[in-house]
Amino acid sequence: MSSRGEVDLERLDTAMEPGSPGWADFVATSALIDDVYAELEGDRGMTRTPEQRRIAWRKRDIHEITVWMARLRGEVGGYAFHRRPLHDGARESWLFLGVRPDARRQRVGSALLDRVVDEARRADSTTLQSFVMSPLVGGGELVPVEGGNGGVPARAPSTGFALARGSRLVQALVGSTVEVPLPADRLEALQRALPASSRDYDVVTWEMPTPSELVADVAALKTRMATDAPAGGTAAGPDPWDPARLVEAERGLTSMGRRRLYAAARHRATGRLVAFTEIDPPLVDSAPASQEFTLVLREHRGHGLGLLVKIANARHLAKASPGTTRLKTYNADENAPMRRINDALGYRPSVVSGCWRLDL
Numbered sequence: 544m545s546s547r548g549e550v551d552l553e554r555l556d557t558a559m560e561p562g563s564p565g566w567a568d569f570v571a572t573s574a575l576i577d578d579v580y581a582e583l584e585g586d587r588g589m590t591r592t593p594e595q596r597r598i599a600w601r602k603r604d605i606h607e608i609t610v611w612m613a614r615l616r617g618e619v620g621g622y623a624f625h626r627r628p629l630h631d632g633a634r635e636s637w638l639f640l641g642v643r644p645d646a647r648r649q650r651v652g653s654a655l656l657d658r659v660v661d662e663a664r665r666a667d668s669t670t671l672q673s674f675v676m677s678p679l680v681g682g683g684e685l686v687p688v689e690g691g692n693g694g695v696p697a698r699a700p701s702t703g704f705a706l707a708r709g710s711r712l713v714q715a716l717v718g719s720t721v722e723v724p725l726p727a728d729r730l731e732a733l734q735r736a737l738p739a740s741s742r743d744y745d746v747v748t749w750e751m752p753t754p755s756e757l758v759a760d761v762a763a764l765k766t767r768m769a770t771d772a773p774a775g776g777t778a779a780g781p782d783p784w785d786p787a788r789l790v791e792a793e794r795g796l797t798s799m800g801r802r803r804l805y806a807a808a809r810h811r812a813t814g815r816l817v818a819f820t821e822i823d824p825p826l827v828d829s830a831p832a833s834q835e836f837t838l839v840l841r842e843h844r845g846h847g848l849g850l851l852v853k854i855a856n857a858r859h860l861a862k863a864s865p866g867t868t869r870l871k872t873y874n875a876d877e878n879a880p881m882r883r884i885n886d887a888l889g890y891r892p893s894v895v896s897g898c899w900r901l902d903l
């Protein structure tokens with residue numbers, strides 16, 4: 544434990560067993576994370592149990608996670624989640640930080656950030672980056688992305704904090720929501736309007752775990768996310784996936800009680816998957832499903848495959864999770880093709896997530 548005035552910082556043992564000494568702090572920190580996400584996103588889609596977070600935070604070969612808890616006058620007042628990759632050549636650390644509303648402006652956030660900066664520097668990271676959400680309510684001035692598209696609300700508390708600490712806004716993701724199931728006539732009309740070249744591809748859908756014959760292709764697609772998806776001004780190094788990593792990741796999700804629905808486009812000439820999209824049905828009643836990765840390989844763009852796989856997974860979601868009423872997605876503001884797809888499907892913006900980059 545280290546003290547900064549009235550703020551005490553403690554590193555959580557992310558592998559602790561439920562009921563062990565310190566478990567109450569683990570539970571309180573997990574509850575605060577849920578509350579902060581709900582405040583920023585406007586729903587409980589990111590709610591997780593302490594046991595689920597314990598699984599998510601376990602150390603893996605690909606990255607290491609540390610979690611810091613801030614105690615203000617004896618009560619849990621904030622948290623910082625620090626993830627750093629462990630594969631060769633990776634120098635980018637990621638931060639997720641939150642403070643209880645009544646503990647803000649009392650150096651809780653600054654103490655947590657200072658600690659993670661020190662930790663990242665000791666790990667030889669060259670950047671510390673964080674995506675921070677802000678609700679899109681009314682108008683108001685925006686702080687623009689540095690040399691890019693979009694911006695974040697200037698009046699958001701996170702904006703002032705990030706700027707004061709020397710961070711630069713290097714990308715904005717637009718969070719959008721659509722009511723589901725999507726109307727069948729809308730999906731049929733969109734499918735009919737796809738270019739004729741889309742017929743050179745077959746659609747494949749499945750629910751996690753990924754069938755063994757598809758694992759290598761899905762791992763290759765996930766690896767290409769680091770190079771083929773718009774990254775703005777983020778420090779985005781390689782993020783290698785292999786079949787073993789995919790299998791291990793899906794086992795972890797399954798152990799948390801999560802589900803994942805896939806739709807992919809298979810190129811008939813080669814038999815390889817060249818585009819895919821993922822949807823995670825909600826863990827909490829009334830929460831939205833989460834649209835996760837979507838990617839079309841660069842060499843197969845221009846055939847409507849992004850829309851093709853999203854139509855297929857929308858239908859998949861309706862059958863696999865009929866009680867789900869909303870679907871949420873995030874897309875880089877500069878990713879105009881994907882935003883056009885989402886507009887056509889009926890998504891409407893509700894939140895923006897800014898990527899703040901601090902060079903160490």
